[in-house]
Amino acid sequence: MTSVSSASSSGSDDENNDKQAASTSASSNPFADPDFDMSKVPETEDIRVEQYFSKEELAELSKIEMTRYRNMKRNYDVMRMLGLPGKKPYFMERNRRSLVQPKEPPTPPLTSSESEEDEEWTPELERKKNQPPKKPWFLLPPKKPRMSKPKPQTTDQHQKSKAKKKAEATVSKAPDTRESDDDGAETFLGFQAEEVAEMQAATAASIAELEKKMKDLELEIQQEEAAGPQDGQEEGSESDISTDLEEELLTTTLQPVKQQELKKEPVEDTGDTRKSRYPQRNIPRKNYKEVELPDDDHYLFCEDCNELYEGDCPVHGPLTVVKDKEVPKGEPNRAVRTLPDYLSVCPSKIKGAGDGVWLDGKTMQKNLVFGPYDGKISGPEIGMTSGYAWQISKNDKVKYYIDATDVTKSSWMRYVNCARNEEEQNLVAFQYYRNIYYRTYKPVPPGTELLVWYGNEYAKELGISEKAQAKQEEPNKQSIQTDTGAAGVET
Numbered sequence: 001m002t003s004v005s006s007a008s009s010s011g012s013d014d015e016n017n018d019k020q021a022a023s024t025s026a027s028s029n030p031f032a033d034p035d036f037d038m039s040k041v042p043e044t045e046d047i048r049v050e051q052y053f054s055k056e057e058l059a060e061l062s063k064i065e066m067t068r069y070r071n072m073k074r075n076y077d078v079m080r081m082l083g084l085p086g087k088k089p090y091f092m093e094r095n096r097r098s099l100v101q102p103k104e105p106p107t108p109p110l111t112s113s114e115s116e117e118d119e120e121w122t123p124e125l126e127r128k129k130n131q132p133p134k135k136p137w138f139l140l141p142p143k144k145p146r147m148s149k150p151k152p153q154t155t156d157q158h159q160k161s162k163a164k165k166k167a168e169a170t171v172s173k174a175p176d177t178r179e180s181d182d183d184g185a186e187t188f189l190g191f192q193a194e195e196v197a198e199m200q201a202a203t204a205a206s207i208a209e210l211e212k213k214m215k216d217l218e219l220e221i222q223q224e225e226a227a228g229p230q231d232g233q234e235e236g237s238e239s240d241i242s243t244d245l246e247e248e249l250l251t252t253t254l255q256p257v258k259q260q261e262l263k264k265e266p267v268e269d270t271g272d273t274r275k276s277r278y279p280q281r282n283i284p285r286k287n288y289k290e291v292e293l294p295d296d297d298h299y300l301f302c303e304d305c306n307e308l309y310e311g312d313c314p315v316h317g318p319l320t321v322v323k324d325k326e327v328p329k330g331e332p333n334r335a336v337r338t339l340p341d342y343l344s345v346c347p348s349k350i351k352g353a354g355d356g357v358w359l360d361g362k363t364m365q366k367n368l369v370f371g372p373y374d375g376k377i378s379g380p381e382i383g384m385t386s387g388y389a390w391q392i393s394k395n396d397k398v399k400y401y402i403d404a405t406d407v408t409k410s411s412w413m414r415y416v417n418c419a420r421n422e423e424e425q426n427l428v429a430f431q432y433y434r435n436i437y438y439r440t441y442k443p444v445p446p447g448t449e450l451l452v453w454y455g456n457e458y459a460k461e462l463g464i465s466e467k468a469q470a471k472q473e474e475p476n477k478q479s480i481q482t483d484t485g486a487a488g489v490e491t
């Protein structure tokens with residue numbers, strides 16, 4: 001404001017020109033009026049602001065704050081007198097919020113991740129959900145992990161197993177550790193963006209660590225294989241793999257992080273995706289040392305790119321891993337107690353299938369990863385007959401099985417049943433660094449049973465129709481054409 005007065009009192013040629021120009025436009029711009037009378041503006045201490053505050057607010061205001069508010073009002077009044085647009089100070093707004101903190105803390109605002117989660121419910125998404133899938137069954141892998149089919153049971157065994165499952169199912173409903181909002185609405189997992197970023201970094205770090213560990217373990221397995229079966233050991237039997245190694249394999253996993261509804265910001269595409277994109281076999285090379293082919297199961301499928309990548313997708317970033325509840329091995333009913341939030345074990349919707357895993361709470365987004373499938377490393381005798389074992393393969397050969405028969409040593413994933421058709425399947429299984437993971441490949445609404453594809457052989461065993469199987473196989477063929485030679489990644 002002082003600049004207005006000083007401009008009016010100056011006498012240089014330039015200033016006089018300015019003054020003239022200001023005079024001609026004074027009607028449209030009073031700020032340029034050199035005759036504006038500052039004496040009309042009251043001094044700060046004469047400005048009244050009390051009327052804008054409640055009694056409670058006035059009681060809390062310090063002298064300095066009052067002066068600040070007076071100054072703000074004074075500046076605003078002057079701007080108005082000059083006919084200039086000025087933003088009304090917030091405290092002068094009629095329907096503003098109280099500046100005094102209420103005694104009861106207000107309901108915390110939704111975190112960004114929860115807001116994103118709410119997106120699941122928009123009509124737009126609902127509409128999208130009801131549209132036929134754009135890429136039906138592309139999820140099936142070129143080579144896929146297989147759940148080993150169960151051996152036929154005697155009536156006695158069947159009854160025993162039924163009773164056992166019933167007992168386990170009862171326990172599953174016991175502890176409920178879910179989070180709940182103040183208003184009673186359940187949140188899936190409310191993480192802030194920074195936390196999510198941290199968790200992603202942790203996942204990336206553990207993948208690197210995992211890669212290294214798996215290389216060592218591979219070497220060890222190769223050495224064992226080269227040495228042949230030891231005294232008293234049958235090739236392919238459970239004792240085939242040393243206890244130490246077994247322990248290590250079971251603990252060598254992606255370090256899962258508990259997170260959800262991660263909005264993946266696309267990173268800048270440097271056009272360098274071929275570095276990690278499959279298959280690298282197409283890259284011309286002069287000799288075999290130039291390109292070292294990584295292991296079969298070091299690839300992850302990115303649904304958004306519809307591509308396999310060695311490790312994380314360079315465009316869409318790491319997959320989101322949902323952590324199991326931590327329960328020590330050997331604890332009774334460990335399997336059901338490892339259920340992550342919002343999942344429970346209840347009778348399956350599939351007649352005669354026993355129990356299954358259900359989602360309650362809120363919609364789960366696609367691309368959430370569960371696992372690894374926990375269990376005992378077994379040879380074919382157990383692996384091929386238990387009904388709870390996934391095959392772990394390398395270069396097309398079954399190396400061993402992860403058997404989840406024992407509920408004290410396995411995780412909740414043992415309860416996931418086999419889908420009977422495309423519509424009801426919501427998980428795909430994939431092998432990654434000798435472990436089996438399940439991934440949601442479409443949003444899963446609450447009140448849905450989680451269902452995965454076990455593989456054709458097992459499905460046949462379960463009486464799943466040829467037609468459903470054929471449907472499942474179609475994209476597999478496509479995959480084979482596009483990803484020649486890829487192995488063991490998605491199912």
Ligand SMILES: C[S@@+](CC[C@H](N)C(=O)[O-])C[C@H]1O[C@@H](n2cnc3c(N)ncnc32)[C@H](O)[C@@H]1O
Pocket residue numbers: 150165348350351352353354355356387388414415416417418419420462464
């Ligand atoms: C890995 S277990 C799944 C959990 C099992 N439902 C339970 O209660 O323990 C595999 C077994 O579940 C049953 N099952 C899974 N999917 C099925 C399906 N689509 N139809 C019939 N039975 C199924 C079969 O008995 C199969 O051997």
